[in-house]
Amino acid sequence: MATLEKLLHDRLASAFEAVAGQPADPTLRRSQHADFQADGALPLARQLGRKPRDIAADVVRAARLDDLCASVEISGPGFINLTVANEALAPLLAGMSRDERLGVQPAAVPDTVVVDYSAPNVAKEMHVGHLRSTVIGDAAVRLLDWLGHRVIRANHLGDWGTPFGMLIEHLLDIGESEAAHELSLGDLNTFYQAARAKFDADDTFKERARTRVVALQSGDEQTRRLWRLLVDESEKYFLAVYDRLDVCLTEKDFAGESFYNDMLVPVVEELDRLGLLRDSDGAKVVFPEGFTNREGDPLPIIVQKRDGGFGYGATDLAAIRYRTQELDATRLLYVVGLPQRQHLEMVYEAAKEAGWLKPPARAAHIGFGSVLGPDGKIFRTRAGDTIKLVVLIDEAVARAAALIEQKNPDLDESTRVEVARMVGIGAIKYADLSNDRTRDYVFDWKRMLSFDGNTAPYLQYARARILSIFRRGEVTPVRDLAAITVAEPAERALAIELLAFEGVVVEVAESLEFHRLANYLYGVSTAFTAFYEKCPVLRAEGQVRQSRLALSDLTARVLGRGLGLLGIGTPDRM
RNA sequence: GCGCUCGUAGCUCAGCGGAUAGAGCAGCUGCCUUCUAAGCAGUUGGUCGCAGGUUCGAAUCCUGCCGAGCGCGCCA
Structure with missing residues (x-):
């Protein structure tokens, strides 16, 4: 499906090419000064030896935009400001509404993705560190699965060793x-x-x-x-x-370290055959290209220890070989903490040298930062004062329950329990996923369970309010309108936000930076609440009412789907 | 010592080369006979660690310095 941004981009791209005499990036993005802005004229100025404003003017003349834009203006040093026509939004919104998948196409070339995540240790408590891997991995699984990839969940259980x-x-x-x-x-x-x-x-x-x-x-x-x-x-x-x-x-997803035991000897033998195996102080090691230690000497992966036991490097290599050769994986994702980055890169490099990881197959470390306490220091695993994951979950749900009781006492008992679960768990997950995963984040009970601002409950609430409109009005969403017309600024803002869904989803499927999806959904929610304040839905009449109902319904679906991709539940009332 | 991250408002964070750097929380002002006020509108608050450089343009890229964290062979 052609999205708004893609349409604008393509039209501008051909105009830029015509003006520049060669392909040139329009550098289109959302703007505070209009709906979108294209900045591509500025970098062309030197190249073409012309004033950027003149280039922009030529581009505007050459571009076919009248069916999409209500106004196209050049401002500042040569920015092209685009205001989308309401008439252009209407059919796009209707198309999105009609589509079960909200305009998001399944991947043209599906990957076989192995997502390696969670990885708790046998006979050891799960703590906040596992929370990150589990929650991020789960979101990756849900997103990639929805996009039509073949997803294999791999829970690399710590079930072996001394x-x-x-x-x-x-x-x-x-x-x-x-x-x-x-x-x-x-x-x-x-x-x-x-x-x-x-x-x-x-x-x-x-x-x-x-x-x-x-x-x-x-x-x-x-x-x-x-x-x-x-x-x-x-x-x-x-x-x-x-x-x-x-x-x-x-239970089918447990593939612990022991699972690879029988492959370790063949892996070592094959490394030996390939001439990659070295003897170092009695240990069998591999020196992947490009890694050196503090003295500048090559840095090894210890495959087999001096005592004959296998190192974790051997298991990791065996896992890669198994995943690419037996599972036919084309994309390997390791949802593992950032401190293991170098180790994983060394393993990838060694696997490439062994021929176990070759294009189109690729591996990526979906690294994440540490969880910090309110004091800004890392939660110590060994100190014993880590927070047990179950305790955290119970606390979150209990606090959510207390809050629901206070805010909405009319809810019946069973609904309240279910809502408390979704809100409490959602708060925990969202606190994790709404931060850039590569950075440490401060684990703060109060903030995590605060239901104000950029939190899961805010998004859940926005959606619940929409469903409430339909309940109140005793209407069912109509999803086959020929056009969803928008007129009010709040309607337009919401519409443009909604139409960006596909782009965000596609981008996050590659980057796996879920905070971008989270921030997008937050933007949708704030756009909706502004719309909710200014544009009555049920009290509107005729086509305006129909359109607003459809727009509300579309918002609810984007929020429901988006949160669902993050693994966050959405109560119909709260 | 080498390597990798990070340093943005009082706090927690967005900002993946573009216009006066944005949110939330906290603070202050308003808004419930009108679709759930777990909400909305407004407002206060910033030499983007420091110094150079590249660029028409730098919070963003490069270099150096200061500060914080993490990693660097038989644990995983």
Whole structure:
């Protein structure tokens, strides 16, 4: 579907080409001075040796814009200010309204995308760091899926490695039933810390743990059974958290580190065959091109440790090979914290050198910053005073419930519970997704649960008010109008905002910068509330009423869809 | 030491080379016999860390400095 911005861009592009004698970017964007502005004349001035205003004038003359624009003006040093004609908006809005997908086409060339996210550790509590990976990954899954890509969710569970010796020994100490009890309660910190404490304090326990790791790795049956118990109980717990958080992850999506165990030997062998494997201090390593350490020496990925055990680099390489070769993935997304950036880049580079990651397949690190406390310092994982994710969720929902009770006491009990869930969870997710993910963000109970300003509840509320109009007026949305006419400034502003939906969605599908979608939706909401104040819907008559109803309905759908892509629920009343 | 981020209003953040740098919160002023006031309208508040450079044009790109955070071989 041709969107407004695309139409304007194409018309201007051909005019610019005619004037410049070669393709030139109109550099079209939204403007405070008009609906849109095109700044392309300015960079051409030097090139063409002419005044930018004259170039702009020629472009305006050459451009066919009369069916789209009510006015086209040149201002300042040579900006072309475009005001879109109301008559041009009407059919575009009607087209969008008619379309189930709100004007967003499925991807022309669908990718097979593996989204690697969440990745909690067995027998360890999920905390705010997992929140980021889970929430961002979930949004990526929802968005890419909606755009018609084949999405594979990969929950890279931390279910292998040396800690399992100590965890299994601790499990034996307290007894299987007690262990299962603690784990099923989600009391993972207690379990893990008790094991850790013994490991640090007791040398014989430490020795038992070491022996147990060897038994686990050599496939000892009894040990494997105990390990499985730990993993199963933890998975059950994580699934309960996912359910509570309303994210797409299921039991089928667990593909933990252990999943790649059988591939590690073949991976090392293949690296060796390819001549990429080096011996360094007894360890088998790969030196990917372009990475050096503090002395300027090549920086290695440790594939196999001196003791014969495999490093996480081996698992990561095996995962890439599996994903591109077995799953036929063309796009690999790693929703992992920013500190691991260099490691991931090294792995990508090594995978390229091994031929496991070649175009069109590509890998990207969807990195995110740390979660900071109100004091501006990083939440310490090991200090023990991290906030458990479940506690956070419960608190958010409880606060939302209290607020709903206060604001809208008329809601019946079951509605209130459901709304509290959507509002509380939505607030948490939106607080995360509305910030640039590459930056740290301050985790602040008060702000996160404040329902004013740029928050999920504000957007949810805007949508709920729209549905309320339809309930009140006892009308059902009509979606097959030939045209949605707009006249008032508030209507126009809303209309132009709505028509930008496709562009934002397409851009975010590539950048995975969800705060752009969040900010867009916030803009839609503020545009709507302004419209809501100034333009009565039900009290309007005839075609104006029809158009306003349709515009309201379209807004509700954009908000519902947009928030849905972010994994945020939208209550019909609140 | 090397590398990667970041430094924008009192606070939390947008701004991916373009006009007088924008929001929300907090503060101040108004607005509920009219579709949910979890709202709206207005207002106060900024040498965009500092100094150079590139450019017709820099918060945005480059260099240096100051400050904060993170990463840099057998943990993941």
